[in-house]
Amino acid sequence: MTEHNDQVFAIQVEGLRTQFGPVVVHDDLDLNVRKGEVLGVVGGSGTGKSVLLRTIIGLNRAAAGKITVLGQVVGEGEAKAERQLRRRWGVLFQDGALFSSLTVRENIETPMREHTELSTDLRCSAAELKIALSGLPPDAADKYPSELSGGMRKRAGLARALALDPDILFLDEPTAGLDPIGAANFDLLILELQKALGLTVVMITHDLDSLHAICDRVAVLINKKTQVDTIPNLMKIDHPWIQEYFGGPRGRAAVGSAERASAMSVGGSNLVEG
């Protein structure tokens, strides 16, 4: 790995092999995520999308291979370096994974309390800022996760993921379970935040609309490996799953709606409403 690669890529996965007992999930998998891009990760059920994400963020140990995030090899640094690395990424789990005993505000303040020395006043106001950025109403701050709807929990989870202003944002099915309007708004929100904050986003999704709307490139998990490219290029690959996924009725419908959406929202920035 050269110095140059560190500048270009936020995440480099080389020769990754993960397995649970006899079941091999990934075998000799390579994946490079460029700085500042939005990468979608797709694949059939059970192809190990979530496992890949968990392995990159160090929740899962790889059987072989090397994962470099922001120039640092995951799982090999000293405890201190690992902690510092964790400050530089934010993760939105599938159902938000908010701490149920804390209010939304306290959830967002938790990483700040743990990793920074901000004054109470600034921390509180930073939490409110994140709540506003993620499109939650201000009165959500003092509610508990059980009092929120699924969509609001996702937004609160996003607000917590953004608490420390990370360089990389990992999203696990951010739009699953949202209604189409809510999902489209969430996509726009992520795109706006990504542009405004210069984030690198890795997003697992099944939502073809989000793939077309916000992803720069898409990684398809097939045969325990990845194929990474833009959607038009991926559609040239002659693989039955890829063809069926992007070329099927839903895939074609998503292309149409993405074209309509981009025609409407050119230059429009509706971050706060998003």
Added chain:
Amino acid sequence: MNSGERTNIAAIEGVADFRLDGEGTGHPLGDWTTVPLGVAERSAQKARKGGALKSLNLSGLTKLDTNGALALLRLAEQAGSDGLIPLDNPKPEHARLLEVVIKAHGKDKPPPEDGTAIGRVLARLGETAVNQSKEGLELLSFVGAATVTIFGLLIRPWRIRWKPLFSQVEATGLNALPIVGLLNFLIGVVIAYQAANQLEKFGAQLLTVDSVGVGVLRELAVLITAIIIAGRSGSAFTAQIGSMRVNQEVDAMQALGLNPLEVLCAPRIIALMISLPLLVFYADVMGILGGAVAAMFALDITLVQFAKQLQAAVSIDHFWVGMVKAPVMAAVIAIIGCFHGLKVSSSAESVGRRTTQSVVQGVFFVIAIDAVFSIFFLLIGV
């Protein structure tokens, strides 16, 4: 921390600073990013004591993130009497970020809590009182519903779910044998030693047998066992049913036309009403055995003498007085456990809170029922 390490961390996390020049222009310097921001905040507060802040010059900033931008904005707000003081010379990417943050920061704030402190305390007191009485009523109606369900099952015994019932008897009864046996044995030992100590003064050591027999059979075995079971099985019922609620299993059951009272609660209540009396009988045996062993060592009363004296002095009534309480306590513990389990809302945290409540209320009612029984037996002269 050595200096080499420090530069290393500084390289990763950045250094932030703030200077105020003679003309009232503040210069935020370095990386105003989240991690070093605490330092930046403090140095800004310190610098502002040196003179009034009239504007901010952002040209010295190398990195900025949303939290840093927020800190700058707050600084500008605090310094400006009305509105912000000017933010000059931002780099293009910083200007963009500031714009985003200003837009989000300007949104409505949640209204502060109104009312005085005393008013809030009173409001909270009233709220708690109302909630508690509501829940008391709910518990009462649950007792009714559970009773109806169980009697319905007794009329139609083929509807009883035997498999979960017996697995609950195993979990609440058989698996509790070691702890119940050990504790009651020790209680027997304690009673015998204390009684022997006191009765020796009157030369009436043999009466130790009476006090162990009456104390254990009538009160202690059933009380200790019921308290252990309230802590052990009442809490388990709440946690089991509560996590099923969190997983929406209870909702699924209702949607499939199954009655959770019949499927989840009835087997547990009936199972505990079977296993607690059996455990109390076992506890009686272990308690008296403990007393006998202690008497053997402390008073040189042999086991045979002990048994003879027990038979002569302690009537069988004492045994039945203890025994008759067991099913009642079992029903109360199980009903409270199931009630709190079903009251769990959708969060994991409420499982914990309800489990605690279930144990506290279970133990409370065990002791309260024991007191009621004591008065009752006193009145009827048993």
